[in-house]
Amino acid sequence: MKKPAALAVLDFANIPAGVAAVDAILKRAPIAFMRAGTVTRGRYLVVFGGSTAATSESLNAALVLSESAVIDRTFLPDVHPAIFESLSGTRRKSEGSLLIVETDTAASIVRAMEAALKGTPVELMELRLSDYGLAGKGIALLAGSLHDIEAAASFAAAGAGVDAPPPSGFSFRIIAAPHQVVERDIAAATRFDHAPMLEFDGEWG
DSSP states (O other), X not given: OOOOSEEEEEEESSHHHHHHHHHHHHHHSOOSEEEEEEXXXXXXXXXXXXXXXXXXXXXXXXXXXXXXXXXXXXXXXXXXXXXXXHHTTOOOOOOSEEXXXXXXXXXXXXXXXXXXXXXXXXXEEEEEESOTTSTTOEEXXXXXXXXXXXXXXXXXXXXXXXXXXXXXXXXXXXXXXXXXXXXXXXXXXXXXXXXXXXXOSSOOO
């Protein structure tokens, strides 16, 4: 899929408002792509994009109709390519220090990652938006040199509040020298139902 110029993310507190907003978005301007549906905690998540003008117009139409039901929102007029690739399902394995970031909304994790990626030469390994097991939260994993990862954490913290302060919560941890199993297997599949059973040399009984 071709990368859009702009990206918008809307976290809705209820499903009817989210579906109505989708209708308004589609009727307002010729956007290039959309992904929308229910997520954990009974929220409705909408991600869409296209040209900067069309994305902005459609976002404004959605906000006029349903802003009272919006928990958080993000608009990126020049989205980093890695953000869109991760939202499309791309996961990367990378070496170096590891940064794990968690935010309370999907919109704020996207803002955080945009700031981190544009501010530092780090690699986005995984980006998850309010999917199974996250209770509406967003998480991301970044890899790179320890110096760059430390800088990325600061950029991410600042970026999470670009449009508005995160509703509550921004947390992160840095692992300077990850164990090879964490780097190779744990970080590669953060969902428990996708994680392999790993056997080690420890005692069984």
